[in-house]
Amino acid sequence: MxxxxxxLKESTQDKSGARFRIILSAAGIIVNVALAYLMNKLNLGFFLDTIGTITVSAIGGLFPGILTAVMSNAFCAIFSSESIYFGFINAIVAIFTVWFIKNCSIKKVINFIAYILIVSFFTGIISAMISWYLLDGVSIARNSETTILLASSIGISLQASYFIYFILINIIDKGISILIAWLCISFISQGALERIEKGNWKQYPLNKEQIEDLKKWSKRNKRHMGRRSTAIVISSSIILVLITGWIGIRIYYQNAREEKTIDAYNTLKLASEIISPSQIDTYIAIGENADGYLETQDLLIKIKESSRSIENMFFVKFEKDAGVRIFDLDGENAETVPLIVEYDDNFLLHLPDFLEGKNIEPLEHGMMNNWIRTVFYPIQNSDGEVVCYGVADVSISNMQRYLYNFIIKATLILLGFFILVIAHNLWxxxxxxxxxxxxxxxxxxxxxxxxxxxxxxxxxxxxxxxxxxxxxxxxxxxxxxxxxxxxxxxxxxRELRRLSQTTADMQDGLIITMADMVENRDSDTGAHIQKTAAYVKIIVEGLQAKGYYAEKIDEKFISDVVRSAPLHDIGKINISDAILNKPGKLTDEEYEVIKTHTTSGKKIMEDAISTVRGENYLKEARNMAAYHHERWDGKGYPDGLHGEVIPLSARIMAVADVFDALTSPRVYKPAFPLEKALTIIQEGAGTQFDPKCVEVFMDNLPEVKVVLRKYNRNI
The missing domain is CATH 1.20.1280 (Monooxygenase)
Structure with a gap:
């Protein structure tokens, strides 16, 4: 073996290509970050932070390009926090660059310009939208002389001017970037690019045609491994982002609630220190006319306004039938103080605790977009009795706006990394x-x-x-x-074929030996088995070539018939020499004995078949031995079969056997001339012989003559 x-081939994979792609991505990130930092310091309005992305995408392919794009913006966030929101835009630029280079020639000027315009328009519009709606784009536009001048000169809105400005800046930015990238690529040989491409494979690299061929072949599958794994990564990433986002929002909500509650407690505690508990009843009775009332109210208003958490703050003395509000901290008319506070059904559940002067846990209601929590702070006199409660409402009414901004910003940040994860998974x-x-x-x-x-x-x-x-x-x-x-x-x-060939050669040798034993008893057959076998081969291959009996004739049938042909007269072994080699005409009784060689041959071959199981070629030997003297018109022997009822191998042998008998000398006759023999064969078509067998025999006369000359030197 x-x-x-x-x-077998040795591995031709170039491992240096994979390392080069890593180095290339790192270099692209460094170039992007360095240029972005420089442009940020110079405050020129554009960033040149896609030069590395475009170059790496063009040289290294999809994943290195996306990696360069996303990580560049992540590092740029160190000195420009807003850069993190634009990572996905650069990732899309990398994807488009790879597609464009594969499908369009960037060396053509028209393609070069088209690339710049498409990328600039896309990045300009998306960047402007993010800046205007999410960041501080409106303020920037109002303070930008260029934007204001553009809006006034063209007669458009400030927003439209801001968007056009972004597109123009991106045309300059991307134009310079693609030009530098093109110069870098032009210095790299095609061979180097091919080696880099090969380094991306974990097998012998496939070309575009081979990949397409694999895709077409795989369409027979109901499911695709690549799509399944990508779907798993995408769904898992989305679920992870949703869960992480929801947890983040819940944590923020919880922290904000606790933070505002603590702030409310501290504010109420500070307010309680300037209120004289002994004056509460006086304040309720005569209001602002009480000594120190207005001064205390003004201080309470300032304390309330100093808190960012408190929406409403007031002080209430809870009594059995209703509550009395003591100070006006909302700017209402002083005559409305004291106010009577009616109790609703929900509050009545807690009223006994208020009347007893207990510490009350905050009460809350509403949803995340309009959540309100009411905090109570008991104010005690010198005897430890609760004379009133400070009440503060805190809310997160801006939670919905916060959630909107949070989700948009988180989506923009995660989108770039999401594209990177998908690209890495696909790669x-x-x-x-x-x-x-x-x-x-x-x-x-x-x-x-x-x-x-x-x-x-x-x-x-x-x-x-x-x-x-x-x-x-x-x-x-x-x-x-x-x-x-x-x-x-x-x-x-290979070994089985060798053994099979050895066995077949041995079997063929035994067949020839057996046939020779019979032939040697016949004094005038003269290479009969060799010639008939050759004629049989010519006829059966001619039938196959013309498509006759296609359901029957295949390579195995041809092999079986040709190999079995020498055994067609095996039954003559039971005929006595006196009859077999009689020089004169046979009597009717002797002819009947001669005819028995067909039945004897059939029995000999059937005995052999039962002994050597599975040797199908012996079945054709039996058919030829038994029926090669049957006639197409049914007048032959031993069974008087006719037409296609006669086995095909026997019909083929009939033509070969008779032709050899006609063209060979016998003790009782000389050899017939070739023309006469052929005439007899043709005349027998449709009566003695299968017409198709005769047809292909006559069609292949040149080959027949070669065999005839080989064994009959006088022809």
Whole structure:
């Protein structure tokens, strides 16, 4: 087996390509961040932060380009916090660049300009929308002389001017970026680009046509591994983002609620320190006319206004029938103080605790977009009695707006990383799983479908070995096992064929020996078995070539008939020499004895078939031995069969046997001339012989003559 492994190829994968792509991405990130930092310091209005992205995408491909884009913006956020929101835009630029280079020639000026305009318009519009609606774009526009001048000169709104300004800036930015990227690419040879591309594979690199071929082949599958893994990553990422976002919002909500509650308690505590508990009843009785009332009220208003958490703050003395509000902290008319506070049904549940002067837990109502929490702070006199309660309402009424901004900003930040994760998944899945497994599956399928001919087996083994899958995981182990299995199958089939050929040669030798034993008893057959076998081969191959009896004739049938032909007269072994070699005309009784060689031959072959099971070629030997003297018109022997009822192999042998008898000398007659023999054969078509067998025999006369001359020197 070792001798047959010489065709196996050594790995040709260029591992340096993979390392170069990593270095290339790192260099692209450094270039983007450095230029963005420089432009930010110079405050020129554009950033040049996509030069590395476009260059890396053009040279290294999709994933390195997206990695460069997203990570560049992540690092730029160190000195420009808003950069993190634009990472997904650069990622889309990387995707478009890879697509554009694969499908369009960037060397053409029109394509070059089209690329700049498409990228600039897209990045300009999206960037302007983010800046205007989410960041401080409105203030920037109002303070920008360029934007104001553009709006006034064209006669458009400030917003439209701001968007146009962004597009123009991006045309300059992306124009410079693509120009520098094109110059970088022009210095790299095509061979270097091909080596970089090869370094991305974990198998022998596939070209575009091979990839398309694999995709077409895989369409027979109901599910696709690549799509399934991508769907899993996308769904998992979305679920993770939703869960993380929801948890973040809940944590914020909880922290904000606690923070505002503590602030309200502290504010009420501060307010309680300037209120004289002993004056509460006086304040309720005569209001602002009480000494120190207005001064206390003014201080309370200032304390309330100093708090960002409190929406409403007031002080109430709770009595059995109703509550009395003591100070006017909302700017209402002093005559309305004291106010009577009616109790609703929900509050009545807590009224006993208020009347007893207990510490009351905050009460709350509303949803996240309009949540209100009421905080109560008891104010006690010198005897420890609660004379009134400070009440403060805190809310997160701006939660809905916050959630909107949070979700948009989080989505923009995560979108770039989301694209990066998807690109990485596609890259890893395709390179380490989809293409290797799909390539193996197709090769194994071809191995099974294209037959087990030795040449085909060896060809398929070479094709599988040529994949050179090196994923360093279970896929590579599977590949190695398949390689070993297919090679073993090929070698086993080679060995089986050798043994089968040896057995067939031995069987053919035994057949020839048996036929020679019979022929040697016949004094004038003269290479009869060799000639009839040759004629049989000519006829059966001629029938196949013309498509006659296609349902019957195949390669195995041809082999069985040709190999069995020498045994067609095996029954003559039971005929006595006196009759077999009689020089004169046979009597009727002797002719009947001669005719028994067909039935004797049939019995001999049936005995052989029962002994040697599974040797189907002996069945054709039996048919030829038994029925080669049957006639097409049914007047032959031994059973008087007619037409296609006669086995095809026997009909073929009938033509070959009679022709050889006519063209060969016998003790009782000389050899007929070729023309006369052919005339007799033609005249027998449709009566003695199968017309189709005669037709192909006559069509192949040049080959017939070659055989005839080989064994009949006088012709």
């Amino acid at each position: 070792a001798d047959n492994r010489s065709f 890893v899945t395709n390179v380490t799983m989809v293409y290797p497994i799909r390539s193996m599956a197709k090769c194994v399928n071809d191995f099974a479908e294209m037959g087990y001919g030795q040449e085909q087996l060896d060809k398929n083994v070479k094709r599988i070995r040529a994949l050179e899958i090196e994923t360093e995981d279970e896929v590579e182990q599977l590949y190695n096992s398949i390689c070993e299995m297919t090679l073993n199958i090929s070698e086993q089939m």
